[in-house]
Structures are given as structure tokens and as C-alpha cells.
Amino acid sequence: MDFFGDYTLRVVALGSGVLGAAAGALGAFAFLRRQSLVGDALSHAALPGIALVFLITGSKAPFPIMIGAALAGWIATLAVRLVVRRSRVPYDSALGMALAVFFGFGLVLLTLIQKRPDAAQAGLESFLFGQAASLLREDVVAMTILGAGCLAVLALLWKEFKLLSFDTEFGESLGRPMRRLDGLFTLLLVVAVVIGLRTVGVVLMSAMVVAPAAAARQLTNRLAPMVIIAATIGVFSGVTGAVLSSVIPHLPTGPTIVLVLSAVVVVSLIFAPKRGLLWRWIRLGRLQPAAALDPVLMHLYALSLQHPAEPDHGHGLAVLRTMSPSGADLEQVLGDLQLRGLVSAVGEGLWAPTPIGRREAEKILDREAGS
Amino acid sequence: MAIDDTPAMEVEDLTVAYSDQPVLWDIDLVVPVGDKMAIVGPNGAGKSTLIKAAMGLVPSVAGEVRVFGRPFAKGRGEIAYVPQRSSLEWDFPTDVLDVVTMGTYGSLGWFHRPGAAERDRARKALDEVTMGAFERRPIAQLSGGQQQRVLLARALVQEAPILMLDEPFQGVDAPTEQAIVAVLDRLSDEGKTVIVVHHDLQTVPEYFDSVLLLNVRAIESGTIADVFTEENLRLTFGGRVGVLAQLAEAETGR
Numbered sequence: 001m002d003f004f005g006d007y008t009l010r011v012v013a014l015g016s017g018v019l020g021a022a023a024g025a026l027g028a029f030a031f032l033r034r035q036s037l038v039g040d041a042l043s044h045a046a047l048p049g050i051a052l053v054f055l056i057t058g059s060k061a062p063f064p065i066m067i068g069a070a071l072a073g074w075i076a077t078l079a080v081r082l083v084v085r086r087s088r089v090p091y092d093s094a095l096g097m098a099l100a101v102f103f104g105f106g107l108v109l110l111t112l113i114q115k116r117p118d119a120a121q122a123g124l125e126s127f128l129f130g131q132a133a134s135l136l137r138e139d140v141v142a143m144t145i146l147g148a149g150c151l152a153v154l155a156l157l158w159k160e161f162k163l164l165s166f167d168t169e170f171g172e173s174l175g176r177p178m179r180r181l182d183g184l185f186t187l188l189l190v191v192a193v194v195i196g197l198r199t200v201g202v203v204l205m206s207a208m209v210v211a212p213a214a215a216a217r218q219l220t221n222r223l224a225p226m227v228i229i230a231a232t233i234g235v236f237s238g239v240t241g242a243v244l245s246s247v248i249p250h251l252p253t254g255p256t257i258v259l260v261l262s263a264v265v266v267v268s269l270i271f272a273p274k275r276g277l278l279w280r281w282i283r284l285g286r287l288q289p290a291a292a293l294d295p296v297l298m299h300l301y302a303l304s305l306q307h308p309a310e311p312d313h314g315h316g317l318a319v320l321r322t323m324s325p326s327g328a329d330l331e332q333v334l335g336d337l338q339l340r341g342l343v344s345a346v347g348e349g350l351w352a353p354t355p356i357g358r359r360e361a362e363k364i365l366d367r368e369a370g371s
Numbered sequence: 372m373a374i375d376d377t378p379a380m381e382v383e384d385l386t387v388a389y390s391d392q393p394v395l396w397d398i399d400l401v402v403p404v405g406d407k408m409a410i411v412g413p414n415g416a417g418k419s420t421l422i423k424a425a426m427g428l429v430p431s432v433a434g435e436v437r438v439f440g441r442p443f444a445k446g447r448g449e450i451a452y453v454p455q456r457s458s459l460e461w462d463f464p465t466d467v468l469d470v471v472t473m474g475t476y477g478s479l480g481w482f483h484r485p486g487a488a489e490r491d492r493a494r495k496a497l498d499e500v501t502m503g504a505f506e507r508r509p510i511a512q513l514s515g516g517q518q519q520r521v522l523l524a525r526a527l528v529q530e531a532p533i534l535m536l537d538e539p540f541q542g543v544d545a546p547t548e549q550a551i552v553a554v555l556d557r558l559s560d561e562g563k564t565v566i567v568v569h570h571d572l573q574t575v576p577e578y579f580d581s582v583l584l585l586n587v588r589a590i591e592s593g594t595i596a597d598v599f600t601e602e603n604l605r606l607t608f609g610g611r612v613g614v615l616a617q618l619a620e621a622e623t624g625r
Contacts, residue, residue: 156482166463169428173452174477221509226464347504
């Protein structure tokens with residue numbers, strides 16, 4: 001099949017890619033701010049906005065519908081904030097309530113619309129689970145403009161959003177208007193969610209926000225790579241899911257995208273280096289018995305005796321290696337000793353016994369002498 | 372002490388309330404330039420709240436803060452703030468150098484990114500807290516003491532004349548405590564003003580020049596010799612202060 005020669009498919013792929021990039025990148029920050037649920041509340045809350053705009057204007061033109069959806073989502077976040085500030089209802093409960101109330105209201109409006117003579121023409125049900133095949137050129141233009149706008153703001157205010165996510169109070173102490181930045185971030189998230197509503201649908205859109213970030217966090221320990229990986233996963237799943245659902249008849253786009261995404265997340269949860277389940281399993285499985293550790297501890301102890309005044313003096317891997325039998329996995333052994341609190345890394349590639357480690361070494365010496 | 376008498380920081384009638392219950396009542400405080408002041412008091416006395424309110428990080432019901440004689444809004448840039456280590460999310464995906472570089476963000480405009488000059492400043496501060504070898508270490512892999520030194524380095528980068536630290540000695544190892552004390556001493560020698568929320572009464576006379584005894588109200592503030600007395604400690608901490616009182620006596624030679 002000629003995927004990229006087909007005009008419709010190209011349009012669909014472009015739209016889904018843009019939304020994947022915007023939702024993935026902003027989702028990374030939402031994830032780090034522990035606001036993953038906000039995406040869920042926003043997308044569900046958008047439904048009454050969509051329905052009301054159609055009831056008022058009688059049209060499905062992309063910009064009015066997106067503005068209606070965004071306004072409804074925005075009002076929902078304001079309601080959540082108001083409830084949290086004025087009552088003892090905790091944040092997650094307030095989010096859940098807002099989600100249910102707005103989504104329920106949206107479903108009622110949708111039922112009303114379906115009883116109207118122009119119901120078939122409305123086709124608003126596609127907003128529930130998404131229908132990428134119904135994307136028009138004008139939809140994709142609107143999505144691209146908004147998505148690129150979101151990413152541009154994110155890039156321009158990179159360090160401010162980093163402060164917002166890592167240490168809001170410190171940002172405020174520098175005199176940055178953190179509360180306004182928080183509002184701006186929510187606005188960007190609203191926009192990212194709204195541009196995905198036609199393609200992915202309100203029910204599953206939150207997966208586009210949360211899942212790429214969760215997978216990306218597994219794969220890196222730095223912010224910029226995490227955001228880029230999350231955006232890339234978003235693009236990949238968006239395009240794959242949208243194209244599949246356009247080619248295979250009656251396959252709704254949202255669920256297809258989410259299935260692709262889930263596969264990516266599961267793979268990264270299992271196979272990610274350092275943080276993945278497989279890694280942990282191997283790591284714990286390879287934990288050395290004490291017998292393998294003792295010689296290295298003794299070597300470090302002997303080395304530390306040469307610097308009696310300086311117990312934290314670091315000793316290099318190279319020195320330890322010459323003292324150990326060849327083929328021993330020295331770094332692994334040192335890691336295990338560190339887990340037991342017997343040695344500590346005092347610099348890159350420099351190791352020293354801890355006070356407990358020195359005590360342990362002395363005990364071993366006593367034992368050897370006694371036997 | 373400074374030649375001119377304008378204090379580094381003045382707090383007047385500061386009152387803070389959370390949902391109608393006052394946490395701080397009518398706090399008055401004058402911190403002279405070059406002073407090294409400890410804020411001590413029992414749990415729930417409002418120590419952290421006081422420095423947060425003084426920096427406008429929590430809303431105050433009433434009160435005024437002046438920095439070098441100017442209203443707080445204009446003097447904000449003169450204060451570097453070190454939050455409580457435990458209030459941060461240390462699983463954040465970034466490394467030591469990046470966190471310390473955040474100290475330069477205040478002097479960078481909107482849309483400007485930190486460059487080589489900013490990173491050099493950050494490296495210098497890291498060396499001061501003997502964390503130079505750790506600049507590429509993900510912050511998730513730091514010990515508590517290392518985290519605290521990173522936060523101190525971030526504040527040093529700001530090169531502010533006033534530093535406010537929230538419980539910097541909480542749960543850190545002895546070398547870190549010594550490193551922090553050395554840095555605070557040096558800052559004070561350079562004429563900078565240091566205000567520290569502190570929980571260990573035993574080290575107050577050794578580490579600080581003056582003290583604010585706080586228990587929702589400002590019980591007393593002034594030099595260690597004048598203020599750190601058995602009677603004042605008893606007023607601040609209630610009855611459970613027998614050992615501490617002896618300590619104060621021994622330290623102040625009464």
C-alpha cells in the first residue's frame with residue numbers, strides 16, 4: 001500500500017504527528033509536576049464545550065470547536081482550583097469530580113444533538129473515540145498552527161518551566177511570576193489536548209499526555225532528552241495509530257493510538273537501562289555473595305591505611321584492578337559494597353571504605369587471625 | 372558590622388495565618404548587615420513560615436519587610452533562598468551542574484539561556500562546597516548531604532548580600548555540616564548577612580552571632596550573649612528545657 005503517496009493519509013499522518021509532539025512534550029512537564037490527571041480532566045471536560053459550540057453555531061469548523069473545547073477545559077481547571085482553595089476537598093478528588101460533571105453534561109448535550117434532524121451531519125460522536133480519517137485539510141492546518149505555537153512557547157520559556165517543575169518556590173524567590181507561569185502552562189496543556197480531540201477523542205486523549213512521558217522518564221536522566229523522547233514517542237504512536245485506523249475500515253483512531261502507545265510504554269518499563277524491570281531483575285540476580293566482596297573491601301581497607309589522616313581519600317579503579325584477579329567485575333562488586341554501606345564513591349571512579357566498612361574489614365582480619 | 376546603620380533586613384508586624392489560625396503573630400525583627408542569625412523554636416513555631424513569609428513565598432495577613440531600607444519588592448534580588456531539602460523532588464531528571472546553574476536564572480532575562488559563563492559560575496560554586504567532582508551526577512543519585520551542598524551552591528551563584536537557609540543542617544552528615552559552616556563563616560566575614568532556620572540548640576552559640584527565639588511570637592532576638600539564656604529558652608520551648616537551659620548557662624557563662 002502506498003502510505004505516503006496518498007493525500008488523505010498524508011494529511012492524517014501530519015495532523016496526528018503534530019498532536020503527538022505537542023502532547024508528548026507538554027505531557028513530560030505535566031508528568032514531572034505530578035499533574036498527569038489534569039490532562040484527563042481537561043479532555044473529558046472539553047466535551048460540553050464542543051457540543052455547545054455546535055448547538056450555537058450549527059457548524060463543525062475546527063477553530064470555533066477548538067475554542068469551545070479549550071474554554072470548557074479551562075473553566076474545569078478553574079473550578080478545580082476554586083474547590084481546592086475554598087474547601088477541604090483534596091486535589092485529586094476535585095479533578096475527578098470536575099471530570100465527571102463536565103463529561104456527564106457533555107454526554108447529555110450530545111444526546112440532545114442526536115435527536116435533532118441534522119444529527120447525522122453533526123457526527124459529533126467521533127469526538128468521543130476519535131476518527132482520524134475524518135480530518136480535513138483545514139483541521140490539520142489549525143492543529144499544526146496551534147501545536148507549533150505550543151512547542152515554540154515551551155522552547156522560549158524552557159528555563160522558567162523547568163523552575164516551575166523542579167522548584168516553584170525557588171523560582172518565586174528569584175522574582176519570577178510562578179503563578180502566572182503555572183496558568184500559562186495549564187493553557188498550553190489545554191491547547192495540546194484540544195488539538196487531539198478530533199483525532200484521538202476526549203475519552204483517551206489523556207493517554208497521549210501521560211504515556212509518552214512515563215516511557216521517556218524510564219530512558220533518560222536529563223530533562224531535554226526526556227522531553228524530546230516523549231515528543232518522539234507521541235509522534236510515532238500518533239502517526240502509526242492514525243494511519244492504521246485510516247487504512248483498516250471501522251477502526252477508531254483513539255483506541256488504536258493508545259494500543260501502540262501502550263506497547264511502547266510496556267517495552268520501556270521492562271527493558272529500560274537502569275530503571276527498567278529487567279535491569280533490576282538482572283541487577284538483583286547478580287548481587288554477589290559476601291565471599292566475593294570481602295577481598296575488594298580488604299584491598300580498599302589496606303589502601304586506606306596508607307592515608308590514616310585522610311579516611312575519605314579516594315582510591316582509583318585502576319589500582320584496585322591490579323590487586324584483584326583478572327576477570328573480576330570490579331565495578332559490580334564495588335556497587336554491591338556500596339549498597340551494603342561499606343564503601344562510598346568519593347569522586348568519579350574513586351572509592352573509599354566507609355567507617356562501617358573499615359570496622360567490617362577489621363572484624364574480618366580478627367576472624368582470619370583467630371581461625 | 373556595617374558603617375552605616377541601615378539593617379540588612381527589617382520585619383515589622385508580620386502576621387501569617389493558615390485558614391484563620393495564626394501561625395505567626397506580629398513578628399518584629401531587625402537583622403544588621405553582616406549578622407549570622409539563627410531562628411530557633413519548637414516544632415510548629417513557624418520558623419520556616421517566617422522566612423517564607425519574609426520572602427513573599429507564603430501570603431501574610433499583615434506586616435512589612437524592608438531590605439536594606441527599601442520595600443521588599445525592590446530588594447528581592449538581594450536575597451538568595453535555600454529551601455528545605457526535603458521539599459524538593461529529587462527524582463527530577465537533571466544533573467548537579469544544571470541545578471546549580473538555576474542560581475543564575477535571576478540575572479538572566481526572559482528567553483535567555485544559560486551559557487558557558489553561567490556554567491562557569493556554577494562550577495566555581497560547586498568547588499566551594501567540594502562537589503566539583505559531581506557536576507554530571509544525576510541528582511537522584513545524591514546523598515542527603517550532597518543534596519544540601521548542591522542547594523547551597525545554587526544560592527552562592529546568586530551572589531546575593533543576604534542568604535536565607537531553611538534547616539540546612541537537617542539530616543546531613545558531619546563533613547557536610549562542617550562544609551556548610553565554613554561557607555557561612557566566609558560569607559559572614561565578607562560582610563554578607565546570613566539567616567538560618569536551625570533546630571540544634573547545642574550548636575547555636577558555636578555557629579551563630581545572634582538568635583531569634585520564635586514560638587508563634589518573636590520571644591526575643593539579639594546577640595547570643597544577651598538572648599540565649601535559660602529564662603528565654605524556657606519561655607520559648609515551655610517546660611521541656613532542663614538540659615538545654617544548663618547548656619545555655621554553660622555557653623553564656625552565667
